[in-house]
Amino acid sequence: MNIFSNLNNKELSDFLDKTLNDYYDQAITENLSVNLNKDGIALINANYKKAASISIDFLDKEINNKIKLRLSGKKDIFSKLFPIKNSTLLDCTAGYGRDSYILRSMGFNVTMVENSPIMSLLLNDALKKLKLLNFKMYHGNSYDYLSHSEKYYDYIYIDFMFNKLKKNSLSSKNDETLKLISFQENNKDALIRLAIKKSNSRVVVKEPKNSLSNILKPEYTIKTKLLNFNIYKGNNG
Numbered sequence: 426m427n428i429f430s431n432l433n434n435k436e437l438s439d440f441l442d443k444t445l446n447d448y449y450d451q452a453i454t455e456n457l458s459v460n461l462n463k464d465g466i467a468l469i470n471a472n473y474k475k476a477a478s479i480s481i482d483f484l485d486k487e488i489n490n491k492i493k494l495r496l497s498g499k500k501d502i503f504s505k506l507f508p509i510k511n512s513t514l515l516d517c518t519a520g521y522g523r524d525s526y527i528l529r530s531m532g533f534n535v536t537m538v539e540n541s542p543i544m545s546l547l548l549n550d551a552l553k554k555l556k557l558l559n560f561k562m563y564h565g566n567s568y569d570y571l572s573h574s575e576k577y578y579d580y581i582y583i584d585f586m587f588n589k590l591k592k593n594s595l596s597s598k599n600d601e602t603l604k605l606i607s608f609q610e611n612n613k614d615a616l617i618r619l620a621i622k623k624s625n626s627r628v629v630v631k632e633p634k635n636s637l638s639n640i641l642k643p644e645y646t647i648k649t650k651l652l653n654f655n656i657y658k659g660n661n662g
C-alpha cells in the first residue's frame with residue numbers, strides 16, 4: 426500500500442506507512458493507496474480501469490437529502506428496530522458510518538466502534554469535519570470495547586460482513602473496497618452474547634437474506650425484502 430502526502434503530513438504518513446503495511450496483506454492492498462491532503466484523507470482503489478477515490482463525507486448534500494427523504498417517508502425500518510427515541514446506541518461495526526449517521530440524524534446518541542485501521546482513519550477524518558454532538562467513534566474490536574467499558578447502551582447494533590450464498594446485486598466500488606480492508610469477526614456469537622449483557626433494551630444484528638451465517642438464534646426476526654434483522658432482548662433491561 427502506498428501513502429501519498431504533502432509535506433505537512435510527513436509524520437502521519439511515515440506512521441501510517443509502517444502501521445498499515447504491517448497490518449494488511451500486501452497482496453490484497455497492492456493497488457490501494459492512502460492519500461493525505463489538505464482536504465482530508467482518501468483511499469484510492471486502482472483495481473479498476475478508472476481508479477476509485479473513496480472518502481467519507483457526512484456533509485455531502487446529496488447524502489443528507491437522501492436521508493431527509495428516507496426519514497420523511499412512511500415509517501422507516503430503523504424506527505421499527507429502534508423504537509425508543511433519543512436512546513443511546515452502540516454500533517459495533519461502523520464501516521463507512523452510513524447506518525450510524527442515519528441513526529444520529531434520527532436523534533440517537535451514537536457511539537461507533539470500527540476495527541479496520543483504514544476505515545477508522547476515514548471515519549475519524551469525516552467526524553473531525555462534522556463536529557456533531559452525540560456522535561463518536563473508537564478504533565478497535567468491539568468485543569474488547571464492550572469487555573472493558575463500564576457503559577451500557579439502550580441499543581446495540583451489529584452489521585457483520587456475512588458471506589452470501591449468491592450475489593444478487595452489483596456491489597458498489599465502495600462496498601467492494603470495504604471487503605478488501607475490513608476486519609472479519611470470527612467469533613460472531615461471542616460478540617452477540619456480550620452485547621446482550623451490555624444492552625438495556627435490544628441487540629439488533631443485520632444479515633442479508635441469502636447469508637451463509639449460522640449465528641446465535643434470535644428471539645425473533647424483522648424482515649425486509651433483502652435483509653433480516655435478528656432481535657435479541659438486552660439483559661440489562
Ligand SMILES: C[S@@+](CC[C@H](N)C(=O)[O-])C[C@H]1O[C@@H](n2cnc3c(N)ncnc32)[C@H](O)[C@@H]1O
Pocket residue numbers: 517518519520521522523524525538539540541544565566567568584585586603606607608609610616
Ligand atoms: C458490513 S460493514 C458495516 C457497514 C456499516 N453498517 C455502514 O453503514 O457503513 C462491517 C464493518 O465492521 C467492521 N468490524 C467487523 N467486526 C468488527 C468487530 N468485532 N469490532 C469492530 N469492527 C468490526 C469491519 O471492519 C467493517 O468495516
